Every structure is written in structure tokens, then in C-alpha cells.
Amino acid sequence: MRPTVHDIAAAAGVSLATVDRVLNQRPGVRHVTREKVETAIRDLGYVRDVAAANLAKGRVYPLTFILPASDNSFMHGLNAEIRAAIARSATERTDIRIVEVPAFDPQALVRELETVAAEKPSGVALVATDAPDVRAAVDRLVKDGIPVVTLVSDLTGSLRHHYAGVDNIAAGRTAARLLGRFLGGAKGEIAILAGSMLVRDHRERLEGFAAVMAQEFPALHLLSVLEGRDDPEVAHMLIADALGKNDGIIGIYSLGAGNRGLIRALKEKAVDRALTVIAHELTAHTRAALLDGTIDAILNQDAGHEVRSAIRVLKAKADGLAVIDAQERIRLDIFLKDNLP
Template identity: 70%
Template sequence: MKPTVHDIAAAAGVSLATVDRVLNRRSGVREVTRERVESVIRDLGYVRDVAAANLAKRRVYPLVFIIPDSASSFMRRINREVREAASRAAIERTDISWIEVPAFEVAPLVRTLQRLAEERPAGVALVAVDAPEVRDAVDKLVARGIPVVTLVSDLPGSKRNHYAGIDNLAAGRTAAHLLGRFLQPRTLEEGQSIAVLAGSMLVRDHRERLEGFRSLLASDFPSLEVLPVLEGRDDPAQVHQILLELFQRRADIAGLYSVGAGNRGLIRALKEQRGAALRAVIAHELTEHTRDALLDGTIDVILNQDAGHEVRSAIRVLKARADELAVIDAQERIRLDIFIKENLP
């Protein structure tokens, strides 16, 4: 049988109240008594069930999500998943709030993180912008004992506790492999170009997807020229405009990879373009708009990440960190789904 607090109290010759003070690192216990109780805890191999203790105390976890204020369908879905998680607060013992900040902007995100460092919630999840100022603000939160999870886009080099998102290098390499296979053998002659559309190179997920994409194309399909990346800030109107301008300038575009969002603008531009020789289009995130585009052949492949899984993972990890419990890595691994019109769920 597992040792209990009653066993500790009996072996140490102290009251249950004293054992509780030692376990919770509270004052009011003489140093010699504290050392005796801690020695008994080690000898008995007692492991405290923090989660059960918090459940008994009805502890509530105030968690804060920082989400870009974006017009993209995917970020709206992240927002919706956070709101749904907040609606389950009574069951999951969470008090979830969310703050929207301008997409791809460093200063508003840093100010929000600095304010939260003073408010001291039980944990913070954010869609990160990869900038030194953001990294410093995250490190200060962690230094104050506030767990931090990056969501969708990571912040390597920071002291964040966990990343809830897909392997974006692998996603980019997957897109390159599929695009190269789709285009050969008819279009792999000289002079064929690949367009790449991103939201912003300030976010790590877009940069990593592009890095993986370029790397595999260079090694496996060197005859394909990757054009300079276009940045549409995940805004459908801006994406529509810059793609139409590209199609008017270039008639040799054989394929297109959209690493970010703004897919409504992408789809609209693809339907309106007349000059480009597009034969394959790969984009990210399954939404009602990209689903329709898969079905009608406007888009060939969608690479998808489960927004609900990412939000739930962030909550589980933040609660585990607050309780100083281990995280089950396999449970928190976010997979990359590949959808074509024939396997749509």
C-alpha cells in the first residue's frame, strides 16, 4: 500500500497539521521538526498526489490565452476552441480568459506579457512572434513561476515550458515532396516556377515551413525555381491582391504553396487568374472554404493541424506545470494531417 500522511505523522511523532505544513512549505514548524518529517517522507517513499490535493481543495486554475486578432479562418477557430474550453470551466477547474492582440505585432504582445507577469495567472498560452523582446518577456514570466506554452508558432531559445503545434519543418518538406510529385513528369522542364505565400516571416511556423519546403525542393526537384516569398499577413483581401498581381507578372508559375492563412483570398485569386500555368496548389488548414476548394479542384492538398487538440494540450500542460507534474509527451504530440478531396472527413 502507498504511504499516507497518517503514516508520516505516526512515524515522525507529529500531528497531521504539522505534516501538512511541511508538505505545503508553510511556516510555523521548527527546523529540526521539518527535517525529521522530510526524512520520514523520504524513507517511506511518499509521493504527494498534487492533482488530487488540488481537487479536494477545489483549486481553480486561472489560465490566459493570447491570440492574434486575425481575419483568418484558422485563428478564428483557435479563438472558438478557447471559448469552448472556457465554457467547460466548472468541469475542468479552470478559469480561462483570452486576450486578442494585433497579428504579427511585437510591441502589443510584449506589453500584454509584461502585464500578465504582474497579474500572475496559473499559466499563459500564446501564439508567439519570434522576436527578442517577446523572448525576454516570456522568460520573465517563467522566472516568476508562471508556466508558458507557445501555441501554433514556437519561440525557440526562450524558457517556455512547452510547444503545442505541429512540426513545421516536416510540414514544409511534406508540401515540397507532394508538389514535386504532382508536377512531374510533365512540368519539370526548365523555366517552371513555384510561388510561395506566407503571412509574415516574423512568425516561426511560417519560416520553418518555408525552410523545409526550400530544402527538399533543392535536393529532390532542383529544376523548380522557388520565387521570393510573398507576405500577405494572413489577410484575405491582401492575399487576393498580391496573388493577382503576381499572376499578371508571371505566366510560368507551375505550383503554389501557401504556408499561412488568408485562404479565402487565395481561393478567390486562384479562381480569377487566367495567365498562370498552375498545376498544383498546396495550402494549410482545413476550413469550410478550403474544403470547398478541395472538392472543386481549386486546391489539391490541405495540410491540417487540429486546433482543438492544440488548445486542449496547452490547458493540460499548463495545469500539469502548475501542479509540478510530468507531461505525457505522446498525448501532447500534434500530428500533421494530409487531406485531398478523396479522404475529407
């Protein structure tokens, strides 16, 4: 049987009240006594029964998710997953709030972080915009004792406790190898469609992609990046234009959102061309395009996993508990037409 507070009290030769004071870091315990108790805790391998503790405390975990107000399928999906988690609040003892801030606007994000911090939630998850001010604001939250996880896009160099998202450099590298291998030894040009080089995840994907391409597939030449602003119309225009004036293009890597436009352009301009196409994010549009052969592979991050992982990690950090690392690693999903969920 696992030890309880009573066992600790007995082992340390103190009363239950004193054990309680130590466990919940309440004042009024002499240093030596505190040490006796802590020794007993270690010796017996005591771990607090979180379920019982939460019951006694009537604890709920107020969590805040800060998302960019972007109108694309991926963000909608992320939002939906958070709402699904909200629906489970009762059984998971969470009280989740979603706040939206203008996209790509570090100052707005910083202001929101300050507001959220004032409410002292049990944890904060945010889709980080990569800027020094944001990093500083996150660090302030962490120093105030508020667990923080970044979601989808990381904030390296900050003190955030955890990143719930894929390794975007690895994603770019993987895209490059798939494209290179699918093209056999062919020689030609590769078009790259991104959302914006201002967001870290897109920059990292490109970085990984370019690295593997340069090193392993020298016969393939990368054209300069087309920035589609994650907007289907812009993407359509850019891709249609590129295909129109360059018939050396044999492959396309779409590393951002707005794939609806890309797909439309392909159907209009490339029916008779053998193009190999790799895109990111599984949506209704990309799924259909994968099935009909317009797209050859889709790289995806599972928003549901990211949200559930973020919640698990925030709760664990709030309780000072360990997490199962392997469980919280967000994988890069690779979908061909055969393994769609």
C-alpha cells in the same frame, strides 16, 4: 492501496501536521525532520491525490490566453476553441480569460504580459511574436513562477515551459515533398504565397520547404515569395498577377492564411492549367477547394488540440506534475480529399 499522508507520517515518525508542512512548503520544520519526511515520501512512492487536494483547497486555475487580434479563419477558430474550454470550466476547475493584443506588435504584447503577470494567474498561454523583448518578458514570468506555454508560434531561446503547436520546419518540408512527388518529374516553376516573413511560423515553413525543394527536386524552381499579409484581397491580386505573366508555374505552396483569395484566383485564371496546389489550414474555403480539386492537399494544425494541450500542460506545471509527452505533441495533419474529418 496507494500511500496517504498518514502513511508518510507513520513512516517518518512525525505527526500529520509536520508532513503537511513539508508537502506544502510551509515554514517551521527543522532541516533534519524535513529530510526524514522527504525520504519517507520517496520510499513509499507517495503522490499527492490532486483531486482531493483541489477539493480541499477549493482550487481553480486562473489561466490567461493572449492572442493577436487577427481577423482570419484560423484565429477565429482558435478563439472558438478557447471559448469551448471556458464552457467546460466548471468541471475542469479552470477560470480562463482571453485577452487580445494588436498583431505583430511586440511592445503591445510585452505590456500585456506585464499586466497579466501582476494578476498572478496559474498559467499563461500566448501566441508569441518573435522578438527579444517578448522573450525577456516571458522569461520574467517564468522566473516569477508562472507557467508559460507558447501557442501556434514558438519563442525558442526563451524559458517557456512548453510549445503547443506544430513543427513548422517539418511542415514546410512535408509540403515540398508532397508537391514534388505529386508533380512527378516535371520541370517548372513554383509560386509561394506567405502571410508575412515577420512571423516565425511562416519563416520556418518556407525554410523547410526551400530546403527539401533544393535538395530533392532540382527540376522545380522556386519563385520569390509573395507576401499576402494573410489578406484574401492581396493574395488574390498577387496570385492572379503571377499566373497571368508566368505560364511556367506548375505548382503553388500557400503557407499562410488568406486562402480565399488564392482559391478565387485559381478558379479565374487556372481552369485550363494543371496546377498542383498545397495550402495550410483547414477552413470552410480550403475544404471546399480540396473537394473540388482546386487544392491537392491541405496541411493543418488542430486548434482544439492545441488549446486543450495548453490547458493540460499549464495545470500540470502549476501542480508540479509530469505531462505525457506523446499526448501533448501537436501533429501536422495532412488532408487529401479522402480523409477529411
